[in-house]
Amino acid sequence: MDQPPGHPVPPVIGVGVPYPTAGGAGPYQAYQNLFHQQQQQQQQQLQLFWADQYREIEQTTDFRNHSLPLARIKKIMKADEDVRMIAAEAPVVFARACEMFILELTHRSWAHAEENKRRTLQKNDIAAAISRTDVFDFLIDIVPREEGKEDVAHALGAPSGDPLSYYYVPK
Amino acid sequence: MESPDEKQHEDCGGGGGGSGSGIKEQDRLLPIANVGRIMKQILPPNGKISKEAKETMQECVSEFISFVTGEASEKCHKEKRKTVNGDDICWALNALGFDDYVEPMRRYLQKYREMEGDRVASSSSSSSAAARDQTGAAGAAPFAFHPMDRNN
Numbered sequence: 233m234d235q236p237p238g239h240p241v242p243p244v245i246g247v248g249v250p251y252p253t254a255g256g257a258g259p260y261q262a263y264q265n266l267f268h269q270q271q272q273q274q275q276q277q278l279q280l281f282w283a284d285q286y287r288e289i290e291q292t293t294d295f296r297n298h299s300l301p302l303a304r305i306k307k308i309m310k311a312d313e314d315v316r317m318i319a320a321e322a323p324v325v326f327a328r329a330c331e332m333f334i335l336e337l338t339h340r341s342w343a344h345a346e347e348n349k350r351r352t353l354q355k356n357d358i359a360a361a362i363s364r365t366d367v368f369d370f371l372i373d374i375v376p377r378e379e380g381k382e383d384v385a386h387a388l389g390a391p392s393g394d395p396l397s398y399y400y401v402p403k
Numbered sequence: 404m405e406s407p408d409e410k411q412h413e414d415c416g417g418g419g420g421g422s423g424s425g426i427k428e429q430d431r432l433l434p435i436a437n438v439g440r441i442m443k444q445i446l447p448p449n450g451k452i453s454k455e456a457k458e459t460m461q462e463c464v465s466e467f468i469s470f471v472t473g474e475a476s477e478k479c480h481k482e483k484r485k486t487v488n489g490d491d492i493c494w495a496l497n498a499l500g501f502d503d504y505v506e507p508m509r510r511y512l513q514k515y516r517e518m519e520g521d522r523v524a525s526s527s528s529s530s531s532a533a534a535r536d537q538t539g540a541a542g543a544a545p546f547a548f549h550p551m552d553r554n555n
Contacts, residue, residue: 281445282503289511295518300437307430308468309487315476319488321515326468326492328511330433331441332504333467334460338442342450352451353442355459362463367500370470374462 274343281339285332298327305330337361337368432461471495489515 340361359375
């Protein structure tokens with residue numbers, strides 16, 4: 233692999249896969265199998281990701297410099313009328329939690345970009361990651377419905393970029 | 404009983420001077436530069452990010468903060484506490500299903516309290532700032548309910 237550690241590339245699906253013309257479960261099953269394989273690999277990558285996060289936190293010594301501005305975080309917290317006092321540690325905790333959140337959502341979104349053979353992360357990649365991840369349900373209103381819908385076909389095993397994917401849309 | 408808490412945060416005006424009529428548009432989002440930088444960290448070297456994706460991520464993070472804060476704040480309200488602290492946030496992350504976040508963030512919070520406890524203890528004579536609803540520092544260092552002085 234010519235990727236730096238921590239950025240393994242899952243195999244690209246849909247290139248060079250033979251499409252038997254006979255009926256039966258052939259190509260559909262093949263897509264399903266490959267999709268599940270890809271999912272498994274993504275799961276493994278995510279496990280590595282979380283292990284990395286924990287390790288980084290273990291090594292943290294600088295609690296004064298953050299990748300996100302604490303004052304802005306506090307402002308967002310205070311937008312909630314029910315919030316009164318905020319302990320100094322709260323925005324600090326959020327700064328790190330938000331960093332993890334951005335990393336996780338980006339990681340999942342990137343998987344979608346790669347499935348579509350793109351090297352630029354787009355809004356619809358984030359939409360896909362949101363629709364695929366239960367814990368991100370609260371974000372569903374941020375991304376338009378159309379961009380999440382394409383994953384219906386994909387969930388059945390057809391890669392989004394595949395010109396033959398329309399064969400696999402259920403009746 | 405909660406009066407030490409009142410000293411624990413300042414109303415900082417740096418970077419986003421508030422208007423009288425509530426939060427300005429840009430104040431409800433984290434800066435796009437910071438967000439973009441973090442996103443880049445997890446992408447391969449040749450990965451690029453569209454501007455729209457960064458903007459979407461900004462919205463998602465703010466929603467994340469609001470979502471978790473709301474849950475934490477509700478807990479405080481139920482327990483008749485006025486101050487949202489780090490434990491409440493960890494609790495909310497757990498309650499809302501962010502299972503993978505809980506252990507790392509609890510550890511982060513623990514480390515932060517240890518560090519800041521040492522800092523406060525060494526810079527002034529110890530105060531009675533420790534709150535009852537904390538579980539952290541097993542040692543003698545008082546808790547970090549001190550004014551925030553690390554704004555960007």
